[in-house]
Amino acid sequence: xxxxxxxxxxxxxxxxxxxxxxxxxxxxxxxxxxxxxxxxxxxxxxxxxxxxxxxxxxxxxxxxxxxxxxxxxxxxxxxxxxxxxxxxxxxxxxxxxxxxxxxxxxxxxxxxxxxxxxxxxxxxxxxxxxxxxxxxxxxxxxxxxxxxx
Numbered sequence: 001x002x003x004x005x006x007x008x009x010x011x012x013x014x015x016x017x018x019x020x021x022x023x024x025x026x027x028x029x030x031x032x033x034x035x036x037x038x039x040x041x042x043x044x045x046x047x048x049x050x051x052x053x054x055x056x057x058x059x060x061x062x063x064x065x066x067x068x069x070x071x072x073x074x075x076x077x078x079x080x081x082x083x084x085x086x087x088x089x090x091x092x093x094x095x096x097x098x099x100x101x102x103x104x105x106x107x108x109x110x111x112x113x114x115x116x117x118x119x120x121x122x123x124x125x126x127x128x129x130x131x132x133x134x135x136x137x138x139x140x141x142x143x144x145x146x147x148x149x
Contacts, residue, residue, distance in 0.1 A: 003125040006102055006116060008058050009138045012145030013095045017136050020087060022095040028061065029054040029098040032086055035112055036071065036133040044070035047079065048132075050112060051086045058101040065107040097145055102128050114138075 011018050011031065020032035031052045039045035047068040055061050066082050068074050104113040110132060117127040130136035136147040 003119070003140050004142075005118075005126050006128050006138070006140075006142045008099050008101055008142060009114060009128050010097055010099045010143045010145040011136075011138075011147070012097045017130075017147070017149065020095070021098045022093050023098070024053075024090050025092050027056060029056065029058070029100060030090055030093065031098060031100070032083070032090075033130065033136075034083070035130065036135075037110065038133070039071045044073070046110075047071055047074065048107070048110075048112065049079070049083050049086060051089075052100075052103075052113075054098065054100045058099050060101070060103040060105075060113075063105055063112075065105070065112060067108065099143070 011021050013021050017033065021030065023029055033050050035048045035050050037043065037046045049066040049068060051064045052060060053062040064086065068079050100114065102114045102116045104111050104115050112132065114128050115131050117129055119125055125139060128138040135149055138147050
């Protein structure tokens with residue numbers, strides 16, 4: 001199977017993982033989300049809150065990553081307060097579809113972002129995965145706005 005390398009990925013606003021995507025009053029696109037490293041083997045994993053801002057061409061222009069702590073060991077009320085504070089910082093927003101370019105940032109040695117996965121063989125296809133945690137995966141058509149969980 002063949003597919004094309006993603007240039008722009010659409011994310012439609014929904015009531016699940018894309019609950020907080022849209023535009024700010026100053027014209028930026030945004031995506032507020034909660035990446036995580038799973039607790040496996042001898043790793044306790046880690047929870048994050050990530051606020052990504054993009055220009056209208058889909059380029060990442062700013063990111064704020066909060067490290068919450070090991071999975072299951074943090075105060076849930078404190079995590080919720082940080083999340084709501086990041087949302088409030090955006091000001092008045094419109095929740096709607098966004099179209100952004102894949103990106104990756106390094107946060108304390110952890111790769112976070114909408115990261116392109118190349119095909120591993122001729123039967124594989126391109127994908128864009130929200131990492132860490134891989135809880136949103138995008139496939140062609142890139143403008144569908146839909147994702148797999």
